[in-house]
Amino acid sequence: MSLAVAEERIQTAMAAGPRLRCVLALTRIEARRLITHPAILTPAALIVLTGVRGPGVFQFLFLVGIGYFAIGIGTFVAANLCASRSRRNGTEELYRSLPLRPADRTVAHLLSVAAPLAVALLIAGVLAASTRPWAGASARLDIEPRTIMYGLPDFAQGPLLVAFLGIAGVVLARWFNTPIAVPAVFAGIFAMNSLTDLAPGALRWLNPAADYSSAGLVSASVMPWHLVYLAGLILLLGLGGLVRRPFARGLQVYGALAVAITSLGAVMQVMAASS
């Protein structure tokens, strides 16, 4: 068979789409598998069951962050299992013979975290609508009589933490292939929390999960910068999943941008907390 004929037949049989469209098609599949993963559905079901006792309990769970943490940990585990699926199931050899590169699959896994992020944002939207922080009222809870939220930006921290943990799960799967990796990361989170608790007040905001109760409220203007810091950390973490040799130009720009955003957020939040 001549190569020209073969080429023509293949092109007729199946139009090869550009990489971006493949990545997006894969992202849709991975997002659906991620959001329906038992590791996410189980904490979500528990939250719903707890919330049946009344909207106050549901509100409490998310305003103090327990709800987001539960979904975030579920997202971390599910994202890790989805991203390591091909290695665990022994399909790597087959996938290496296919045109879409492993890096593109990693991008799809990273982007799939948008699904649990969207769910968390939806929850945050419902919470914000019910507590109405833009009306000037801070969110207070009868069950825990302290101010927890001061403004609309505060509601974005929980969803961003969910995304942070999801991305961490993917990056971990990219680099480590050992069952102790997940517990090691939990230990790391615990260690980071303990270390930042020892730090002076303003520096406690370097903990991605810092809030007004753990780091202390000095100024409500801290949170917007903390969100910038958190977004930068998510981008930086994503870089950990994408980095490969040779270090592509686009990745260098992305990395520089991530470092800049993280640094800006870190410095500005500490300054805001110190002022």
Place this chain on the structure above:
Amino acid sequence: MDGLMEPTVQVMEVQKRFHRTTAVDGVSFDAGAGITGLLGPNGAGKTTLLRILATVLAPDGGEVRLLGRDPGRSEDRIPIRRRLGYMPQEPGYHRNFTAFEFVDYVAILKEMTERRRRHDEVRRVLGLVDLGDASSTKIKALSGGMRRRVALAQSLLGDPALLILDEPTAGLDPQQRLRFREVISEIASRQTVMLSTHQTEDVAALCQRVMVMDQGRVLFDGAPHQLAETARGGVWIADGRDARARLSWRTGEGRHRHIGDAPVGAELVEPTIEDAYLLLVGKRAIEEETAA
């Protein structure tokens, strides 16, 4: 002559080593449309050679050209992979995916982005391997033979110009093997198929060409009937075991079939591909076959 006449597969003095073991040792051949079968005992180097052809492994020495391109060059590798179908010896499956979902997933990795056409193609290849009715069954609920057919189905996606199948009939029952032969022979009328197998019946039934490998080298390269011919005069039957035979076994009729240097006056019989294969690769192969 221009590139249009170039064979689909060109392998020149290819070598591959794993530490101190030489898996492929200076293998050379060309292959075009039709089915080329690789026969050989375990460890002969068949799987390593097929992995090199599937662009999964890079050779340590020699040269490989696939579909007129060099898989060693990163800019050539993707175009090759677009026109390649590969069924590994142990393909691996996502057990929680349905057969449809798994093949659809592979289709995306094959850059088939248009959803409707992709789904049509997935249904087509699942139909080819008679899995149309089981397409919505989770892979963990499928039998071993059905899983092999899922793996075969994904390799057929996009009508690849080069199809590489590593022991595709392992675990298939006779009816499924017959269906497999039907599908592959249809494909091979237009495309290049390289398949490795332990089954000499598959080679006899399917392949226009057979290469016998052992210890990383090609011991024979030719048509299946030519392979059988190499044993002519070296296969005989007798009522009892003949100590002069290199290999012998008791047949269903109670007589003994011998392979080796036939004694004068022996009752010679028509050799089969299996006889010739066993003569070529010797006792080690028969031990492997018995163990398998």
